[in-house]
Amino acid sequence: MLEIKVSKVIDKENEQFIRFRSEDVTVIQMPIEYIHKVMALTEHSPEVFRLESSARNYDRLTVKEQLKFYRKWYNSDLDIDNILRQFELEAFKKMRLGKCSDEITQRMSYIHALMSDRTCVLAVNPLYNATVDNIHLFHKAIDQMKRMGKAVMVVTHSTEDAFVISQDIMKLNDQGIKSVETEEMSDEPQSALNRMKAKSEDKTIFVDLEDIEYLESSDGKVYINISREKFVIEGNLTEAEQKLKDYGFYRCHRSYIVNLKKVKEIINWSKNTYSVVIDNPDKTKIPLSRTKYNEIQELLVLR
Numbered sequence: 384m385l386e387i388k389v390s391k392v393i394d395k396e397n398e399q400f401i402r403f404r405s406e407d408v409t410v411i412q413m414p415i416e417y418i419h420k421v422m423a424l425t426e427h428s429p430e431v432f433r434l435e436s437s438a439r440n441y442d443r444l445t446v447k448e449q450l451k452f453y454r455k456w457y458n459s460d461l462d463i464d465n466i467l468r469q470f471e472l473e474a475f476k477k478m479r480l481g482k483c484s485d486e487i488t489q490r491m492s493y494i495h496a497l498m499s500d501r502t503c504v505l506a507v508n509p510l511y512n513a514t515v516d517n518i519h520l521f522h523k524a525i526d527q528m529k530r531m532g533k534a535v536m537v538v539t540h541s542t543e544d545a546f547v548i549s550q551d552i553m554k555l556n557d558q559g560i561k562s563v564e565t566e567e568m569s570d571e572p573q574s575a576l577n578r579m580k581a582k583s584e585d586k587t588i589f590v591d592l593e594d595i596e597y598l599e600s601s602d603g604k605v606y607i608n609i610s611r612e613k614f615v616i617e618g619n620l621t622e623a624e625q626k627l628k629d630y631g632f633y634r635c636h637r638s639y640i641v642n643l644k645k646v647k648e649i650i651n652w653s654k655n656t657y658s659v660v661i662d663n664p665d666k667t668k669i670p671l672s673r674t675k676y677n678e679i680q681e682l683l684v685l686r
Contacts (some may be wrong), residue, residue, distance in 0.1 A: 384534055385430050385503050387639055389560055397559050403430075403503040403534035408525050410537045412545045412563070413555035414610045416664055418507060418538050425505055432501035436489045436511050442481030443449045446472055449480055449491065450498075459498040470494055470520055470561065489517050493524040497531075504528060506537045510544045520548060540610055542583045556594060556610065564589045577630065581607055581614035590614065592630050596661050597669055598640040633679055635659055636670045643682055 389399040392413075393556075401411065401421070413421075418575050425431045429676045440449050450463050470490045475483065480491070491510075496504045509521055522542040525535050541543050542563070545552040552563050564578075578589040596608045600620040616623065624634045631643045647662035649671065657671035659679070671679065 385425075385428065385469070387421065387424055389555070391424055392417050392555065393557050395557060399537045399559050400537070401555070401560060403536050405502070405534045406529050406532050408529060408535040408537065410539070410545045410549040410551070411553040411555055411560070412539055412542045415540045416663065417555055418540060421505070421538055422507060428503075430501060431497040431503045431505050432496055434492055434496040434504055434506040434509055436492050436507075436509055436513070437485075439490055440488070440495075443479060445477050445479055446478040446483065446487070446491070450494065452500040453495060457498050457500040459500070461498055466494055466497075469523065471516065485512065486514050486517060489513060490520055493517075493521055497524050497528055501533070501540075503534045504538070505537060508539050508541075508544070509537060509606060510539070510541075510547060522548075540611065540660065542588075542614070546584050546586050558593070579607065579616060581616050583614055588614070592627070592632075592642075593644070595632075595642050596644060596645045596663055596667070598627075598632075600638045608667075610663070633675075633682060635675050635679055636672050639669050641669055643679075646679075646683060649676070649680065649683075 384405055385403045387401040389395040389401060392401070403409070425433070441452070444452065447463065447467065450466060452462060453459065456463065466475055470669050471492065472487070472490060475487055475581065480488070496506070510518060528535050537545070537548055553560055554563050564584050577592050579592065579595070581588055587616045590607060590609065594609050598605060598607050598620065605616050605618065605620050605623055607616055609613065620638070620640065624640055627640065633643055634639050634640050641661070642660055645661050646661070647666070650658045650660060650668070652658065655673045657673065657676055658668040659671045661667040661669060
């Protein structure tokens with residue numbers, strides 16, 4: 384079955400592989416820039432069908448005409464009327480695709496992947512702006528794809544979306560690929576593992592400290608920030624500061640704690656205004672208190 388070298392995605396030496404697995408679904412959360420890399424690496428593969436929710440169809444065709452086209456093009460044996468019922472499209476079968484809502488267009492993308500003759504399906508952010516109905520229908524689609532022997536790989540930038548699809552998800556970052564461990568999976572004390580508990584949807588997950596970019600206090604809650612995602616943790620920022628002070632984290636502002644390993648530079652905007660720049664794609668700028676300016680510089684030199 385098809386596999387992708389992790390080193391080609393993260394542009395670093397790594398011996399791991401991302402693998403499509405027949406009759407199974409693999410769900411991986413990764414930054415948007417890595418998603419684009421995976422898409423580019425599989426773009427010309429004759430084995431891979433790329434499922435994108437925003438993909439458009441022939442606007443002049445009706446929903447049913449488009450499905451008939453898919454059936455003929457891929458020589459599919461799936462029954463059109465059954466597909467219309469399964470994906471709740473009977474009321475829209477005579478509607479031209481150019482007039483369909485995003486919800487209907489998204490359903491058509493699920494069906495397109497299902498009817499494709501490719502053995503592997505790469506689903507890119509398939510639940511982006513999905514309604515509750517479409518989430519259920521996507522689950523139906525991937526279950527059917529697995530029964531047909533297809534290998535389904537879901538790549539998404541959202542950990543919450545990943546957990547909606549599967550209870551067992553992977554995470555890809557610049558360190559490589561690894562499983563996201565939940566509270567149910569772990570029987571080791573968090574202090575021994577250098578991790579923090581965080582909430583994602585209704586799941587308690589364990590986050591490696593090295594992945595955290597910064598913590599912030601907002602609206603009475605404390606959030607950890609990782610690759611454009613926020614997760615709530617228990618307690619207040621002062622409690623988090625005490626837990627993290629021996630692990631390379633620094634309280635740079637009354638509302639922020641930064642991971643010193645993620646600090647790219649310090650910007651002096653004016654005599655008394657400073658920011659810490661985080662080494663991430665957005666170059667996030669975190670306020671730095673005037674009284675902390677000298678101290679954080681010393682800590683960064685020591686690192």
